[in-house]
Amino acid sequence: MNILILGGGGREHALAWAVMQNPKCDKLIVAPGNAGIAQIAECAALDILNGASVVNFCDENAIDFIIVGPEAPLAAGISDRLREAGFMVFGPSQAAAQLEASKAFTKEICAAVGAPTAGYGHFTDADAARAHIRAHGAPIVVKADGLAAGKGVIVAMSEAEALAAVDDMFGGEFGAAGAEVVIEEFMEGEEASFFVLCDGKDVLAIGTAQDHKRVGDGDTGPNTGGMGAYSPAPVLSDDIAAVAMERIVKPCMAEMTRRGMPYQGVLYAGLMIKDGQPRLVEYNVRFGDPECQVLMMRLGAQALDLMLACAEGKLAEAQVHWADDHALTVVMAANGYPGDYAKGSVISGLDTLPADSFHMCFHAGTAREKGQFVANGGRVLNVTARGSTLAEAQTRAYSMVDAIDWSGGFCRGDIGWRAL
Ligand code: AMP
Ligand code: GLY
Numbered sequence: 001m002n003i004l005i006l007g008g009g010g011r012e013h014a015l016a017w018a019v020m021q022n023p024k025c026d027k028l029i030v031a032p033g034n035a036g037i038a039q040i041a042e043c044a045a046l047d048i049l050n051g052a053s054v055v056n057f058c059d060e061n062a063i064d065f066i067i068v069g070p071e072a073p074l075a076a077g078i079s080d081r082l083r084e085a086g087f088m089v090f091g092p093s094q095a096a097a098q099l100e101a102s103k104a105f106t107k108e109i110c111a112a113v114g115a116p117t118a119g120y121g122h123f124t125d126a127d128a129a130r131a132h133i134r135a136h137g138a139p140i141v142v143k144a145d146g147l148a149a150g151k152g153v154i155v156a157m158s159e160a161e162a163l164a165a166v167d168d169m170f171g172g173e174f175g176a177a178g179a180e181v182v183i184e185e186f187m188e189g190e191e192a193s194f195f196v197l198c199d200g201k202d203v204l205a206i207g208t209a210q211d212h213k214r215v216g217d218g219d220t221g222p223n224t225g226g227m228g229a230y231s232p233a234p235v236l237s238d239d240i241a242a243v244a245m246e247r248i249v250k251p252c253m254a255e256m257t258r259r260g261m262p263y264q265g266v267l268y269a270g271l272m273i274k275d276g277q278p279r280l281v282e283y284n285v286r287f288g289d290p291e292c293q294v295l296m297m298r299l300g301a302q303a304l305d306l307m308l309a310c311a312e313g314k315l316a317e318a319q320v321h322w323a324d325d326h327a328l329t330v331v332m333a334a335n336g337y338p339g340d341y342a343k344g345s346v347i348s349g350l351d352t353l354p355a356d357s358f359h360m361c362f363h364a365g366t367a368r369e370k371g372q373f374v375a376n377g378g379r380v381l382n383v384t385a386r387g388s389t390l391a392e393a394q395t396r397a398y399s400m401v402d403a404i405d406w407s408g409g410f411c412r413g414d415i416g417w418r419a420l
Pocket of ligand 2: 211225226284287288289290291
């Protein structure tokens with residue numbers, strides 16, 4: 001079959017790498033892709049937020065199956081446009097994508113089914129939000145309701161910080177995303193990510209991961225999109241995952257179906273675990289980035305079969321074949337990230353790296369200039385390895401990092417420390 005993947009980051013490189021290994025894939029196009037993806041698949045310039053353009057492209061290229069990587073096209077309704085045109089899609093509808101696009105929507109779904117999560121208030125008015133903060137005190141969490149590229153959450157350790165966040169959000173710092181604000185109880189515990197597929201009827205767990213959000217070693221410094229990840233997440237034991245499935249994921253998915261917006265695609269549940277009990281931090285309606293890279297490294301070619309079963313409504317018959325293995329990815333970012341950074345620095349040594357089912361350097365933001373790879377984003381490379389232990393995966397990943405010559409970039413030296 002002819003497959004189109006929408007997106008152009010490390011997540012989409014990992015998806016492409018897994019899909020390409022499956023003999024069901026005759027042709028793969030990634031739009032827009034990047035310089036690393038271009039080494040394994042055809043890349044096409046396409047405005048992936050424009051439904052009409054994507055439908056047209058799929059018609060012209062006889063595409064049979066579309067996998068949507070990022071949240072923005074999902075929240076803009078790309079799956080609906082493609083399904084209306086008769087295409088098979090892996091990704092939720094615009095209505096179902098509210099589970100990521102609106103924090104108030106998710107809190108309300110959780111409340112309707114009694115899924116354990118932080119207590120909250122939902123505000124469209126700054127005075128009421130300030131009164132709520134004064135009544136509850138700090139620490140407290142202030143969130144812009146809508147999509148804010150991962151920047152709309154302020155974990156405030158003081159009341160003053162929380163009040164300032166309310167001023168910023170209602171003052172327009174996050175544009176329309178901040179016109180409504182959710183204020184949550186601060187949850188303590190250890191965070192982990194739980195990934196499931198859902199076809200509107202059945203739910204299938206496909207893996208767990210943990211990421212490192214802070215830019216510096218020892219989990220210090222500002223938040224980022226993720227500086228590294230590993231799978232499985234030891235804190236998310238089988239028992240805790242089963243509780244998360246029965247008390248959080250399945251009831252929410254059933255509620256979505258009951259409301260006439262069945263969820264189809266991957267659901268990424270961010271969980272906070274304390275005293276062996278999971279609570280929901282947030283849902284995302286896509287694979288995590290860089291969590292997808294470690295999941296794909298472990299799932300390999302079967303990832304396509306699973307995504308197809310999901311899109312065809314056949315998850316009840318699907319199974320995940322686990323190897324007893326571990327994967328770890330180290331993000332290499334441009335100097336300055338997550339603040340200002342330069343593009344265009346040359347990266348050498350990439351062609352000397354091993355590329356097999358134990359080692360892959362996925363590209364998150366690279367371009368090709370004069371025959372060389374250059375940095376073209378904040379997070380640039382995802383150096384990923386698999387092993388029979390997490391320590392082995394870590395050693396393999398860092399030995400690849402050592403073989404990369406890039407003075408314009410940096411990485412954390414301690415990815416995986418919490419689990420090791
Ligand atoms: P979110 O975008 O909702 O995942 O929030 C970003 C990060 O903020 C999460 O990964 C947590 O580390 C933190 N966070 C969000 N909500 C809470 C909460 N209620 N209590 C503690 N930390 C939170
Ligand atoms: N790595 C966090 C995310 O993809 O949201």
